[in-house]
Amino acid sequence: MSRILVVEDEEAISRMIAVNLEYSGYTPVVFGDGKEAADSLMIDHDYDLALLDVMLPGMDGFKLFEVVKSRGIPAIFLTAKDDIASKVTGLKEGAEDYIVKPFEVLELMVRIEKVLERTGAFNDVINICGLEIDLNAMTVKRNGEEIHLKAMEFKLLEVLVRNKNKAISREKLLSMVWGDDYFGETRTVDVHVGQLRKKLGLEDDIKTIHRFGYRLEVKK
Structure with missing residues (x-):
């Protein structure tokens, strides 16, 4: 069962993501603060994927991604920032995907599956x-x-x-x-x-x- 880190400061969105991940057989671990998520990764970094918002309190998603990447965890950015510069930054730094809010849950789940398939963490x-x-x-x-x-x-x-x-x-x-x-x-x-x-x-x-x-x- 894949374990997925979710860092999203909007509670309604993080709850929606977590519920759908659980229904699909994944184990979500949710944080609402970028710094808290980064600190937790120093102790526990056993994740198959990270879903990261860009605009986060404590530490923004791009800086958090550096910590996530250093732990070998693939990431998908979830953000309301749909400008080209942000997309290019996220993808150029090595993110697996970049999804702009609002998004369909079904689309998110499919993209998660594709990343897990590529990284070999998909439950066969x-x-x-x-x-x-x-x-x-x-x-x-x-x-x-x-x-x-x-x-x-x-x-x-x-x-x-x-x-x-x-x-x-x-x-x-x-x-x-x-x-x-x-x-x-x-x-x-x-x-x-x-x-x-x-x-x-x-x-x-x-x-x-x-x-x-x-x-x-x-x-x-």
């Missing part, structure tokens, strides 16, 4: 709803027995699992699984969800959100 095997899902091997097992899924069925399952307990629209699922260049109808999503429910016994777990989309409901 997920156990959920009685299933063992191996993201590298693209296999799904229940009670040790493999269940065959087509490529798009597996990709759809991965998106639902990585965004468990979140409602995702049909349009967003279509884009995330089939790509922005796909010109099919959202009915494609409905068909594949039906196949996942039947093959994996997830009839009670994949909830239909009326006139919107789907949510994989997982009880803690």
Whole structure:
């Protein structure tokens, strides 16, 4: 389970990020002050990723990033500063990504996954709803027995699992699984969800959100 440092002084935003990280299976550690976060890294720096605001009390995000980088922790900047100079500074210094507020939580989670994949900290095997899902091997097992899924069925399952307990629209699922260049109808999503429910016994777990989309409901 990946451990993620979150340094954000706006409490509502940091709480929202932490809740969504927890729902997605990550362990967030939150600070609202840059200096406090930097001091803590002298004792505990066992993180797979850092999410850093730029405008922070105590120590700004760019200075904090120097400490984070010295500990070998990859970072994504989250900031309201959308000027080109700030983006260039963050990326030039070695940040993995730069996301401007306001942002969609779903976009943030996808970008986090991509960074963890690149840095080798991504959790390749997920156990959920009685299933063992191996993201590298693209296999799904229940009670040790493999269940065959087509490529798009597996990709759809991965998106639902990585965004468990979140409602995702049909349009967003279509884009995330089939790509922005796909010109099919959202009915494609409905068909594949039906196949996942039947093959994996997830009839009670994949909830239909009326006139919107789907949510994989997982009880803690």
